[in-house]
Amino acid sequence: APLKQEREKQKFELAKKFKPSKIKEHIEKGLSSPDPLLRKIATVAYLIDLLKIRVGDEKDPDELDTVGATTLKKSNVKIVGERKVEFDFLGKGAVRFHKTIEVHPQVVKNLQEFMNNDSDRLFPDIRCEQVNEFLGQIVPGITAKVFRTYYATEEVRRTLEEQGVKKTDPEYKKVFAAKLANLRAAEILHHKKTPPKNWKERLERRAEKVRALEEKIRLLQQSKVRRKKERLAKLREKLREQKLRLELMRRTRDYNLGTSLKSYINPEVYASWARKVGLDIKKIYPKTLQRKFAWALGTEPPA
Known part of the structure; x- marks a missing residue:
């Protein structure tokens, strides 16, 4: 509305x-x-x-x-x-x-x-x-409520700058930086949660993906195949992505990122950063928030 x-x-x-x-x-x-x-x-x-x-x-x-x-x-x-x-x-x-x-x-x-x-x-x-x-x-x-909005937004702004993401970086690196900034805001606002019961199994599955990629790289290095260099580069890139995903999963275990994203972080900060680094804003905001923040994100609500 x-x-x-x-x-x-x-x-x-x-x-x-x-x-x-x-x-x-x-x-x-x-x-x-x-x-x-x-x-x-x-x-x-x-x-x-x-x-x-x-x-x-x-x-x-x-x-x-x-x-x-x-x-x-x-x-x-x-x-x-x-x-x-x-x-x-x-x-x-x-x-x-x-x-x-x-x-x-x-x-x-x-x-x-x-x-x-x-x-x-x-x-x-x-x-x-x-x-x-x-x-x-x-x-x-200014009211007492504004403190939390201000500090959450500034924490996101600072973290995004610290990450030093460039336009040429892969998408997963940009998403990681955005999520990390969101996590920092959740931490300072104490938006804690109880991890889901199956968290350990999910973490293990994610860790298994990392181990499997490491093994693939090890075997490929020992083999004599065509386009070995190119294939190794692709696998190493995949490994970097999976490692970041694993790290994010570990770090966000006890925090609820949704509350600060929905209520405390000024969406204009994410919008201008996403434009600067060339990231689709939809990778940061789910559909409901794209509608809520259409004024800042330039995401026209679907008719």
Whole structure:
């Protein structure tokens, strides 16, 4: 629907206005504010920025007891040093978030202070509206949700650049770079999944293909056949492709790539990169997303 497409477009346009250094500066200023309410709001914003977690009190009523920044319980947070905090909670999709992270010393002080309340929650009086209003003081319209869109998109942009794919590279190398960028976004947004039950068998089948190709190459090297050089080159290319596929399968085992591709990564980044390296965008986006992102991908929805 055109209206839905327009909303999607606006979401990504807003993320382009995100100014990380300005926002971090605003948050850090708020961390040591004399106003305790502002200190709490700034601490929540700091955690959203640092941990790339959701704001917390926007979840669906039928969701499990999952947690975001505003709904963190005291039991989810443990101070383990002057600058270190251990976080342990269930995020969206009941995915466990468990990390010990270095934080700003003022954040440790604030967390210690906020633990002295009568609630089991750290920020019982903070709502997402207050966080959004605080962020909007720097960039109008910016909300807590934009953080994840911005960081996922930037991670994809950076990874694609790092891969250094050229137009002359084989298609499988381009697809690998696109998937790897998608994986990096899924990692920073904690889009975890349980591997399918038959994952090990599938991995073994993929590994077997690699071993079979290696054996073919070994035998061919020892034989005296016509066009040996040409045949070896073809087999080695096939081997490179299968090895990349195997690597990708291993690396994506615990991550769901679909969520970030559908909701957080600006499709314009993939579209301009695909044009630059000469990759068909349909190799990155399935049909449903080609329709959803027709405005960015130039994929006209089928009549």
